[in-house]
Amino acid sequence: MYNAAMKGIMEDENGYQVTPKGNTILHVAALFGQRGFVGEFLKITPALLCYKNKKNEIALHIAVNAGQSEVVSELLSVEGKETLVRMTDDIGDTALHKAMRGGHIDIVRMLVKLLLDPEHDFPANKAGETPLYLAAESGFHDALIEILNVCKEQTTYVAGPSNRTPLHAAIIQEHTECARSLWEWNKTLCEEVDKWGWNSLHYAVKQGLNEIVSDMLGWKKSLAYLPAGSEKDWTTTSHIAASEGDIFMIYELLSHCPDCWEMPNSNGQNALHVALLNGHEMFVSCFLELEFCNSLVDEADNEGNTPLHLLAASGDNVPQIILDHPRAKKMAFNKQNQTPLDKVMSRTRTITKVKLAFGLCGINARLGQRCDFEVIRQTNKLSMTKLLLGTVKDDDDEAKDKKEKLEIEKIMKSTEIQVVVATLIMTVSFTAGFTLPGGLDDNDDSPNKGMATLIKKTAFRAFAISDVLAFTFSASAICSYFTMANRYRGYNEDTNVRVLRMKYRIANVLQLLALYAAVVAFATGMYATLENSHALAVTVCVISSTFFLIFYWTSIRRKD
Numbered sequence: 001m002y003n004a005a006m007k008g009i010m011e012d013e014n015g016y017q018v019t020p021k022g023n024t025i026l027h028v029a030a031l032f033g034q035r036g037f038v039g040e041f042l043k044i045t046p047a048l049l050c051y052k053n054k055k056n057e058i059a060l061h062i063a064v065n066a067g068q069s070e071v072v073s074e075l076l077s078v079e080g081k082e083t084l085v086r087m088t089d090d091i092g093d094t095a096l097h098k099a100m101r102g103g104h105i106d107i108v109r110m111l112v113k114l115l116l117d118p119e120h121d122f123p124a125n126k127a128g129e130t131p132l133y134l135a136a137e138s139g140f141h142d143a144l145i146e147i148l149n150v151c152k153e154q155t156t157y158v159a160g161p162s163n164r165t166p167l168h169a170a171i172i173q174e175h176t177e178c179a180r181s182l183w184e185w186n187k188t189l190c191e192e193v194d195k196w197g198w199n200s201l202h203y204a205v206k207q208g209l210n211e212i213v214s215d216m217l218g219w220k221k222s223l224a225y226l227p228a229g230s231e232k233d234w235t236t237t238s239h240i241a242a243s244e245g246d247i248f249m250i251y252e253l254l255s256h257c258p259d260c261w262e263m264p265n266s267n268g269q270n271a272l273h274v275a276l277l278n279g280h281e282m283f284v285s286c287f288l289e290l291e292f293c294n295s296l297v298d299e300a301d302n303e304g305n306t307p308l309h310l311l312a313a314s315g316d317n318v319p320q321i322i323l324d325h326p327r328a329k330k331m332a333f334n335k336q337n338q339t340p341l342d343k344v345m346s347r348t349r350t351i352t353k354v355k356l357a358f359g360l361c362g363i364n365a366r367l368g369q370r371c372d373f374e375v376i377r378q379t380n381k382l383s384m385t386k387l388l389l390g391t392v393k394d395d396d397d398e399a400k401d402k403k404e405k406l407e408i409e410k411i412m413k414s415t416e417i418q419v420v421v422a423t424l425i426m427t428v429s430f431t432a433g434f435t436l437p438g439g440l441d442d443n444d445d446s447p448n449k450g451m452a453t454l455i456k457k458t459a460f461r462a463f464a465i466s467d468v469l470a471f472t473f474s475a476s477a478i479c480s481y482f483t484m485a486n487r488y489r490g491y492n493e494d495t496n497v498r499v500l501r502m503k504y505r506i507a508n509v510l511q512l513l514a515l516y517a518a519v520v521a522f523a524t525g526m527y528a529t530l531e532n533s534h535a536l537a538v539t540v541c542v543i544s545s546t547f548f549l550i551f552y553w554t555s556i557r558r559k560d
Contacts, residue, residue, distance in 0.1 A: 005029045022053035030063035035070040056090040064098045092125030100134040108143045128161045136166035139175035164194040171203045202228040205240045217256035224257040235265040242271035245280030268302035404497040419481045426474035437525040459528035466521040473514035480507035
């Protein structure tokens with residue numbers, strides 16, 4: 001019957017029989033595009049038109065999802081089609097939702113013609129997605145236009161997932177054509193915020209959509225001053241552009257709102273703070289070329305830190321334009337009474353901090369003034385001297401750091417393989433311990449019932465001991481690898497490479513001992529079970545012993 005529906009062959013069968021998914025033959029015919037079969041079958045059993053499968057899908061849902069436009073046309077030719085297009089499946093999707101997901105524009109046109117009430121005919125599913133939202137998110141511009149043509153008036157809309165509008169969705173996915181059409185349809189959409197407090201302009205700035213931003217600010221400049229985020233944690237459009245390092249977006253914002261750069265975020269940071277924190281040096285250089293942005297260099301945040309303080313703390317390379325900037329000479333103190341140089345001196349490992357220290361000292365040297373930090377921080381003179389005298393070795397130190405980090409990465413990659421081998425050895429030895437060679441004594445009358453039958457043989461005892469050793473050594477090796485992984489997870493500049501290297505060598509020795517013990521356990525176990533055939537038992541032991549020769553040979557070759 002399934003084959004008949006799939007091929008479009010009419011047979012005199014019970015139409016209410018279903019597949020494991022709950023599909024009737026009408027569902028099956030719709031899935032495979034058998035328009036003629038669907039039309040003839042509905043004349044016989046029209047009640048199946050509204051029959052739902054286990055996902056609450058009717059035949060129309062199946063046909064739309066598969067893009068079978070001819071079958072959809074046939075199903076929509078019956079009386080009561082308005083009811084069909086409003087029926088939903090178990091996730092709340094109507095036929096129009098499914099058409100939007102698949103981008104079937106021809107089917108969208110057919111369905112939209114039947115829906116004349118935008119407020120009630122374009123509902124959201126259980127995830128909060130309307131057909132309009134899906135079209136915007138997927139970038140199906142033609143399908144989106146079909147809905148907007150029906151919704152000619154700026155009607156109310158249902159907020160989508162995370163309280164986002166269709167305009168949010170189009171901009172986040174960078175579908176500029178859909179975004180522009182939605183904005184032109186209802187300009188007030190760009191003022192709506194999602195659950196995180198971001199409106200469409202904020203996302204357009206983040207995604208670098210200059211044309212969209214220009215259109216929105218050309219309509220309403222005040223959008224640039226609306227904060228993005230919550231009441232306690234918020235940012236601004238200029239900060240968003242700075243975090244992305246998008247200098248062209250900054251120019252776009254300033255062309256519409258030349259004073260928006262003055263706005264701080266919730267932490268009291270300006271755009272230069274944010275750009276430096278995100279490592280956008282080129283952005284910083286270009287940004288400071290704007291004359292009215294000069295004051296940003298020494299502007300303090302809520303903690304009293306200027307952009308120079310943040311640079312010193314991070315240890316990144318400092319753009320020369322900042323070191324040479326006139327306002328950088330003021331050597332401001334933060335709330336911890338620290339200058340940028342104090343921040344440098346708290347980090348003593350990388351050469352970038354030394355460069356920053358020399359840059360700051362050079363500023364004061366050019367001024368012919370005594371450094372303020374020398375007066376206030378006399379106790380740091382010795383540390384400063386050591387820092388400056390140690391610059392000869394900094395290149396070597398940096399190379400050493402890179403070499404050590406590379407070594408750690410190699411060790412950890414090797415560990416990933418080694419831990420698998422150790423686990424296999426432990427598993428095999430564990431299994432061998434409970435499936436002893438020769439089996440167990442199952443004689444009910446025997447006083448040794450449940451004991452190993454070969455327990456008195458020397459070879460069996462050697463097997464038992466070596467098997468236990470294999471299990472113990474491999475388990476210990478795995479434990480050592482675990483401690484290495486935990487230490488590596490918290491890796492930073494101060495991680496002791498020697499400790500990690502030592503643990504790796506110990507784990508390798510333990511694993512090698514486990515491998516030796518496993519080979520011995522195999523040989524002695526085989527000997528114990530084959531002892532009645534002495535020649536065969538000895539042959540097995542000799543063959544097994546070649547492992548040690550092969551290992552020795554490969555070790556010598558590796559050294560050579």
